[in-house]
Amino acid sequence: MVLALLLARAGIEVTVLEKHADFLRDFRGDTVHPSTLALLDDLGLAERFARLPQRRVRTVQLPVGPGRSAVTVADLSVLPGPHNYVAMVPQWDLLDLLADEARREPTFRLRTNTEATSFLTESGRVTGVRYRTSDGRTGELRALLTVACDGRGSLARSLPELRLRRFGCPMDAWWFRLPRQDGDPSGLVGGAGEGFLTAMIDRGDYWQCAALIPKGTDAERRAAGLDRFLAGYAAAVPWIAGRTHALRSWDDVKLLDVHLDRLRRWHRPGLLCIGDAAHAMSPVFGIGINLAVQDAVAAARLLAGPLRRGTVGLRDVRAVQRRRRPTTVATQALQRTAHARFIAPVLRGRPPLGSAERARRVAGLVAGSPRLRRLPAYFVAYGALRERPPAEAVRRPAPDAGTATGAPHP
Numbered sequence: 510m511v512l513a514l515l516l517a518r519a520g521i522e523v524t525v526l527e528k529h530a531d532f533l534r535d536f537r538g539d540t541v542h543p544s545t546l547a548l549l550d551d552l553g554l555a556e557r558f559a560r561l562p563q564r565r566v567r568t569v570q571l572p573v574g575p576g577r578s579a580v581t582v583a584d585l586s587v588l589p590g591p592h593n594y595v596a597m598v599p600q601w602d603l604l605d606l607l608a609d610e611a612r613r614e615p616t617f618r619l620r621t622n623t624e625a626t627s628f629l630t631e632s633g634r635v636t637g638v639r640y641r642t643s644d645g646r647t648g649e650l651r652a653l654l655t656v657a658c659d660g661r662g663s664l665a666r667s668l669p670e671l672r673l674r675r676f677g678c679p680m681d682a683w684w685f686r687l688p689r690q691d692g693d694p695s696g697l698v699g700g701a702g703e704g705f706l707t708a709m710i711d712r713g714d715y716w717q718c719a720a721l722i723p724k725g726t727d728a729e730r731r732a733a734g735l736d737r738f739l740a741g742y743a744a745a746v747p748w749i750a751g752r753t754h755a756l757r758s759w760d761d762v763k764l765l766d767v768h769l770d771r772l773r774r775w776h777r778p779g780l781l782c783i784g785d786a787a788h789a790m791s792p793v794f795g796i797g798i799n800l801a802v803q804d805a806v807a808a809a810r811l812l813a814g815p816l817r818r819g820t821v822g823l824r825d826v827r828a829v830q831r832r833r834r835p836t837t838v839a840t841q842a843l844q845r846t847a848h849a850r851f852i853a854p855v856l857r858g859r860p861p862l863g864s865a866e867r868a869r870r871v872a873g874l875v876a877g878s879p880r881l882r883r884l885p886a887y888f889v890a891y892g893a894l895r896e897r898p899p900a901e902a903v904r905r906p907a908p909d910a911g912t913a914t915g916a917p918h919p
């Protein structure tokens with residue numbers, strides 16, 4: 510949606526196919542990072558965004574095991590500028606805002622209930638997609654460039670020449686809701702129990718909870734009984750104990766498969782993959798959405814010119830991968846380290862980083878050094894590489910209006 514909005518503002522004909530009827534699904538993360546907040550400022554959408562219901566989170570913590578306190582790995586409040594927090598906004602609200610804004614452009618079309626089912630090709634070049642609508646109609650849509658932004662189950666992954674590289678992942682996620690009450694903590698709350706880690710997203714009147722469990726243990730744990738899991742959850746997050754009965758059966762607990770992988774090639778003539786389609790991200794550090802948005806911004810900037818000229822060559826799509834791959838590799842390497850050093854040991858009931866003492870030393874080192882505190886904060890906030898939108902898409906407010914928060918960007 511970000512790519513479509515930027516290209517439509519640059520005067521390029523864009524059609525977005527979305528297989529669902531709307532964006533209202535709760536299995537997405539809610540994190541809107543400083544890089545996206547700065548982008549919304551650049552697009553003149555900061556005020557509308559500020560009106561969406563949201564919570565602000567300033568620290569990223571990794572719980573280090575049952576009964577132990579969490580380690581703060583990034584503290585965004587040390588960052589200069591107005592956006593020193595992650596805004597927690599239900600992703601459907603953000604997507605609706607972007608779609609509404611894009612609809613103002615005469616060159617934008619959103620076709621919901623329309624699933625891309627295969628690629629059209631001519632002489633080795635992708636020339637569009639075949640689609641099927643929810644009422645069973647089929648059709649073809651031709652395009653100078655097809656961008657696969659269809660997530661980790663992307664259609665593009667069926668193309669053998671793009672070659673998928675999978676990295677192991679020690680966990681899957683259970684996804685469920687618990688009621689929220691006045692007086693609860695707000696924002697993002699973490700915890701660790703016997704064989705699971707949890708992150709709870711504050712969505713106003715309920716908590717969207719994720720419990721990370723060791724990969725492949727869903728069936729065995731369900732067989733052990735819901736009561737056992739709820740007792741463990743209540744022990745790990747004592748203030749929610751009286752409300753865990755809101756989960757009446759395992760039907761209220763969805764299993765989300767966690768993957769970490771990357772295509773070796775993100776393109777072929779006429780086709781580009783971005784976001785999870787090119788590189789599926791784990792939920793660790795909550796940075797997958799950020800990365801997907803930044804891919805879109807870079808793609809818009811690098812491709813708006815060739816698209817307008819009507820000639821998008823292999824060199825143009827390759828430039829997007831060349832630009833975005835290093836930051837993707839670095840981010841996935843960090844996630845893999847967190848999987849191996851923190852998550853896998855904790856899920857096995859062992860201390861992270863080999864020993865509890867070492868974990869405490871690392872936490873102390875980060876907490877004691879302003880520079881070390883700023884580095885992970887900057888990485889979570891902006892990623893390894895910050896992207897600027899194409900000039901034609903920018904709609905900054907009048908100079909004296911500043912940003913939505915009234916202060917300049919760092």
Ligand SMILES: Cc1cc2nc3c(=O)[nH]c(=O)nc-3n(C[C@H](O)[C@H](O)[C@H](O)COP(=O)(O)OP(=O)(O)OC[C@H]3O[C@@H](n4cnc5c(N)ncnc54)[C@H](O)[C@@H]3O)c2cc1C
Binds near residue numbers: 662792794
């Ligand atoms: C359990 C879990 C929790 C996570 N939590 C966070 C978090 O808190 N913060 C964070 O930053 N990242 C998080 N991530 C990672 C994040 O979800 C992804 O990195 C991010 O959603 C990628 O965005 P995307 O737009 O590339 O793909 P997606 O968000 O997957 O969007 C793909 C879209 O394409 C549509 N689609 C799919 N196939 C087709 C088709 N054939 N035709 C038409 N439409 C199609 C889908 O309906 C969907 O709307 C989490 C991941 C997991 C597994």
